[in-house]
Amino acid sequence: MVTINTNTPVDEELVKEKEAAFAAFIQRRGLKTTRQRNTIISTFFRMRGHISVEELLVQVKKANPRIGYATVYRTLHLLVESGLVEERRFGDGLARYEGHSAVEHHDHMICLECGLISEFYNPRLEALQESLAEENNFEIYRHRLELYGVCKDKAACEARKQQKAARAQGA
Amino acid sequence: MVTINTNTPVDEELVKEKEAAFAAFIQRRGLKTTRQRNTIISTFFRMRGHISVEELLVQVKKANPRIGYATVYRTLHLLVESGLVEERRFGDGLARYEGHSAVEHHDHMICLECGLISEFYNPRLEALQESLAEENNFEIYRHRLELYGVCKDKAACEARKQQKAARAQGA
C-alpha cells in the first residue's frame, strides 16, 4: 500500500504551476482575472487536506476580510471545472475540496474519533474492482472507497482530538 | 462475485418478519403504534431498491394522503435506529433508504446513464481492505465502496432511461 504523507510542507513550485494552470483556464473560458479569485486560489493551494468552504473562508478573510462566501463558492466551482480540484463528501453534510495530492487517484480512511482523513492507494484494489465491474458488464468511470473506523494508535488519536477541540474553542 | 438480484418479487414472509421486528422495537422503546407508522413501514418494506423520502411519500400518500413528510422522515429515522434499514447517500444530495437485502453488507455500482444501482459483494475485496487497514494501523468499523460508470449493455440501459423519463413525465 502507498500511504500518502500529508504532513510535508506545501511545494511552492507546484503551487505556482497550479496557479498558472488556473490562469490559463480562466483565459481559455474568456473569464476575468480578479484580485479576489487570486486570493482564494492561492490560499486554497497553500492549504493541506480536505478543505471545507468554511475553513477556506476563514483563511481567505485573513488576507481580505471583504471577500464573501458567494465568491468562495463560485471560485471553488471554477477550480473543480478546471480539473485542478476535486469535490468530495464524507457524509457530514458538507462538501470538501482537495487540490494537492501526491497521487492522482486515492481512497480514504476516516477516523470517527479524531477526524483524521488518511489517503491511500493500492493497485490490487483497483484491479479487483475492474475485474468485478467486468464480470458485471459494467464500465467504471470513477469510484469511491471510504473506510470508516478508528486509529489504533490511541495516544496520537487522542492528541488530535484534543487539538481539534481546542481549535473549535478558539474559533 | 455475488451479484444481488433485485428484480425478484418482494417476499411477503420476510416483510411480515420485518414488520414484527419493528413492532418489537417500538414496544421496547416505549413508543406507540400508530396507523401512520404502520402505513409507512408496510409501504416501505414492499418497495424495492434505494428509496428516497420523496419516492416513499408518493407511495404512502396513495394509502393515506393526509400523511405528511415530517412523519415519513421521523419513521425512517426510527427504522434506521431499529437496525432494519440503512441510510445511504450517493452524492446527489438526497438520502436513500434501503431495507431489503439478500446479504448483510454489500457495495454498489451506479450507472450514470440510466441510474441503475446494482449491489454486489466480494469477499476478496473485503479481505484486501482489512489488510490495508491493518498496514495503516487502523481499525475498520464500516466502509463504503461505490463504482460509478455506465452499463455495457446499451440496449437495456437505454430502455431503463426511457422508462425513467416516462415516469418523471407522469409524476
Add this chain to the structure above:
DNA sequence: TGGATTACGAAAACTGTTTTCATTATTGAA
C-alpha cells in the same frame, strides 16, 4: 479611455431535512 462584459458582495432564495407547536391519538391504570 470607453464601453461591453464579467465579477463582486449582500441578501434573498432554494433544497433537503429537522424542529416547533397546537391538536389528536394511544396507552396502561383505575
Add this chain to the structure above:
DNA sequence: TTCAATAATGAAAACAGTTTTCGTAATCCA
C-alpha cells in the same frame, strides 16, 4: 370504559449548506 399521561401527528417555521439575484464595481480589449 374512562381517564389522565404521554407520545405522535401535520402544518408551518426553522435550519444548514449552497445557489441565485441584483445593483454596483472591476476588468479588459478595442
